[in-house]
Amino acid sequence: MKRRHAxxxxxxxxxxxxxxxxxxxWMVSISLRANQExxxxxxxxxxxxxxxxxxxxxxxxxxxxxxxxxxxxxAIAVTFLCILxxxxxxxxxSRFSFKGKRAMLLYVLLTQMFPMVLLSIPYFLxxxxxxxxxxxxxxxxxxxxxxLPFSIMMMRDFIGxxxxxxxxxxxxxxxxxxxxxxxxxxxxxxxxxxxTGVYTFILAWNEFLFAVVLTNTxxxxxxxIGIGMLIGEYTTEWNQLMALSFMASVPLILVFLFLxxxxxxxxxxxxxx
Amino acid sequence: MQRTTWNRSTNTAIDFFRKVSxxxxxxxxxxxxTGYPLFQVIQMSFYDYSVKSRPxxxxxxxxxxxxxxxxxxxxxxxxxxxxxxxxxxGLIAGLTLALLLNQSINSKVRxxxxxxxxxxxxxxxxxxxxxxxxxxxxxxxxxxxxxxxxLEQLGQTAWLSHEQLAIVGVIFANVWRGFPFMMLMxxxxxxxxxxxxxxxxxxxxxxFFQRLFYVTLPQLRNILLTLTILEIIWNFRSFDLIFxxxxxxxxxxxxxxSTYVYQFAFRTLNFGYASATAIFMLLVMVLASAFYLKAxxxxxxx
Numbered sequence: 001m002k003r004r005h006a007x008x009x010x011x012x013x014x015x016x017x018x019x020x021x022x023x024x025x026w027m028v029s030i031s032l033r034a035n036q037e038x039x040x041x042x043x044x045x046x047x048x049x050x051x052x053x054x055x056x057x058x059x060x061x062x063x064x065x066x067x068x069x070x071x072x073x074x075a076i077a078v079t080f081l082c083i084l085x086x087x088x089x090x091x092x093x094s095r096f097s098f099k100g101k102r103a104m105l106l107y108v109l110l111t112q113m114f115p116m117v118l119l120s121i122p123y124f125l126x127x128x129x130x131x132x133x134x135x136x137x138x139x140x141x142x143x144x145x146x147x148l149p150f151s152i153m154m155m156r157d158f159i160g161x162x163x164x165x166x167x168x169x170x171x172x173x174x175x176x177x178x179x180x181x182x183x184x185x186x187x188x189x190x191x192x193x194x195x196t197g198v199y200t201f202i203l204a205w206n207e208f209l210f211a212v213v214l215t216n217t218x219x220x221x222x223x224x225i226g227i228g229m230l231i232g233e234y235t236t237e238w239n240q241l242m243a244l245s246f247m248a249s250v251p252l253i254l255v256f257l258f259l260x261x262x263x264x265x266x267x268x269x270x271x272x273x
Numbered sequence: 274m275q276r277t278t279w280n281r282s283t284n285t286a287i288d289f290f291r292k293v294s295x296x297x298x299x300x301x302x303x304x305x306x307t308g309y310p311l312f313q314v315i316q317m318s319f320y321d322y323s324v325k326s327r328p329x330x331x332x333x334x335x336x337x338x339x340x341x342x343x344x345x346x347x348x349x350x351x352x353x354x355x356x357x358x359x360x361x362x363g364l365i366a367g368l369t370l371a372l373l374l375n376q377s378i379n380s381k382v383r384x385x386x387x388x389x390x391x392x393x394x395x396x397x398x399x400x401x402x403x404x405x406x407x408x409x410x411x412x413x414x415x416x417x418x419x420x421x422x423x424l425e426q427l428g429q430t431a432w433l434s435h436e437q438l439a440i441v442g443v444i445f446a447n448v449w450r451g452f453p454f455m456m457l458m459x460x461x462x463x464x465x466x467x468x469x470x471x472x473x474x475x476x477x478x479x480x481f482f483q484r485l486f487y488v489t490l491p492q493l494r495n496i497l498l499t500l501t502i503l504e505i506i507w508n509f510r511s512f513d514l515i516f517x518x519x520x521x522x523x524x525x526x527x528x529x530x531s532t533y534v535y536q537f538a539f540r541t542l543n544f545g546y547a548s549a550t551a552i553f554m555l556l557v558m559v560l561a562s563a564f565y566l567k568a569x570x571x572x573x574x575x
Contacts, residue, residue: 009376013386016370020390023404023449026414030407039412085299092295099289102570104300109566111307113558115510117534118551121317121544122310145306152299177291206397208513213539227399228517231406238407245400252395260388268461 031055031242038238054243063218064244067226071205071248073136074222078143078204079197082151085144086196087189090155091181095167112149119145120213127214134215139222142210147200154199158192158266159185195266198259202252223248311555314548322545335549345550347525348533355444355515355529356508360501362448367455372489374456375463387460394453398513405446406518409433433519436526443518443527447511455500462496463489495568502565506558530554 025045030038031054033047040048058064093105123142132138162185170180186193208224215221227248230241256263318335320328339345370390374383393401408414409432420428432442470488479487490497512531515521521528521536530550538547559566 006376006378009373009378010382013370013373016373017386017389020393020449022414023408024392026408027400027404039410041412041417043414043417085302089296089299092292096292096295098292100293101296104296105570106566107300107308108303109569110559111303113506113510113555113562114307114311115531115534115551115554115558117510117512117531117538118314118548118555119307119310120535121538121548121551122313124539125313125544126310141306144302148299148303148306177295181295202395206399208398208517209535224397224399227397227403231399231403231517241403242407245396245403249396249400253392256391256395257388260391264387264457264461268458 027242035239054239058244067223071222075204077140079201081144082200086151086155089152090159093156094159108149116209124213143204147203151196154196191262192266194262198263318549320545324542335546339550348528352529358444359447359508360504363452363455366452370456371459391453401450402517409442440527462493466492
């Protein structure tokens with residue numbers, strides 16, 4: 001009975017996971033063929049003449065390579081900013097009670113609800129007025145605005161799981177708040193920091209709307225826009241589009257696989273109570 | 274927080290500053306980045322504000338204008354359909370997979386499946402859009418699969434340019450991308466449920482569905498609630514996927530509020546009108562999530 005039960009669990013998992021993976025497998029399959037083979041009937045999963053040509057043409061295009069560099073610059077900067085601000089705020093919110101704390105928390109929660117398209121209007125007007133259109137700086141600021149609220153909540157929840165006795169002991173030993181924060185709170189909250197970092201990195205790497213609104217040249221535009229433009233421009237070159245999509249997704253999958261232990265722990269820290 | 278009583282009166286100001294200084298950088302940043310822009314949008318929504326002319330105060334004209342636009346109501350309807358179907362679909366898929374992963378199976382195997390099933394969540398909307406546009410193409414994978422199981426007629430459909438089916442295609446892609454997060458949260462919730470409850474229900478002779486409805490779901494109540502509200506918020510404002518896959522078409526069949534606002538802000542350059550509609554979106558979201566806000570802040574008091 002037990003073994004039959006386990007068998008059905010595995011079977012259902014394999015079937016469902018295969019269905020979920022289908023679009024990804026198809027994406028990879030298309031990226032490995034010449035363009036005239038994309039819709040060749042009957043469709044086949046393994047390309048008849050597998051080739052890396054699509055990847056080569058993507059890598060040979062300096063504009064497309066530029067998109068990768070832009071995405072890394074923006075995502076890393078946003079991640080750094082969010083980790084810095086969110087860990088400090090998370091500690092403050094989790095450990096101290098002070099006047100106005102509820103109002104501040106309410107504000108953080110509220111900002112999580114802002115429709116992005118709402119913020120994009122004043123951002124566009126402000127950024128063009130002060131001459132920051134087409135700059136990394138403008139995009140990093142805009143991205144931080146929507147990644148920060150959730151980061152703060154994540155860090156607050158995570159630091160909340162660290163026993164208070166630790167910092168009370170440090171206070172008794174004469175540590176100041178800042179010292180307590182860096183030497184007592186930061187080390188055990190590393191998983192939470194990594195989780196927040198991975199989360200903001202994914203968010204920033206995948207952002208689309210602000211990038212459309214705040215830029216119009218390939219010099220600063222991130223990958224998401226590059227792929228978006230390809231969709232509009234030449235949906236005929238499906239193999240290249242899929243090759244680029246695949247290459248855009250690999251960094252995230254690697255980050256996730258390497259850091260998932262921390263990521264999953266940190267993401268679910270506060271939600272399960 | 275214990276406070277030492279003897280220096281309470283002299284040090285309250287310093288004490289307050291010391292405590293608040295940790296949250297201050299983030300709060301200042303947030304207020305500058307979201308508070309001020311919000312204020313601006315509210316202001317703009319009461320003006321005739323476009324690039325062509327100087328802003329003129331117009332009272333609530335923008336608000337009554339969009340309320341009288343049938344396309345606005347169409348966008349609202351589509352937004353609600355999109356949100357409801359995405360959240361429901363994601364919850365069903367997420368819960369099903371979370372329940373499967375929570376069975377007593379080898380923990381390594383569970384880990385592998387959990388990672389694989391998280392993959393769709395990692396893809397950007399542009400990639401998701403591209404992949405699904407390829408699949409939903411008239412000559413694409415879906416139609417080929419439909420044909421090979423004998424559904425010749427259905428296998429001819431141009432999914433994304435079909436007036437009724439386009440939204441179904443977009444919802445599919447959206448559920449595919451969205452369910453992993455729900456699965457992850459629900460799995461985390463499932464793992465906190467005490468085994469005793471299941472043993473007790475086994476002794477009482479409960480079947481699968483009885484256990485699901487009388488033990489599992491009630492225990493997941495809080496997390497289900499939080500998750501549902503968060504997902505409603507995220508899907509209600511979603512933009513990228515629809516914008517990329519259909520651009521709101523065909524014939525406005527997939528136009529949602531976000532794309533509607535975008536059209537007026539960045540194509541028509543009618544910022545006042547777009548602002549008013551965006552404010553409407555925000556109001557709906559805040560109202561819908563008042564309960565979540567209350568619950569989240571309630572945690573503060575204990």
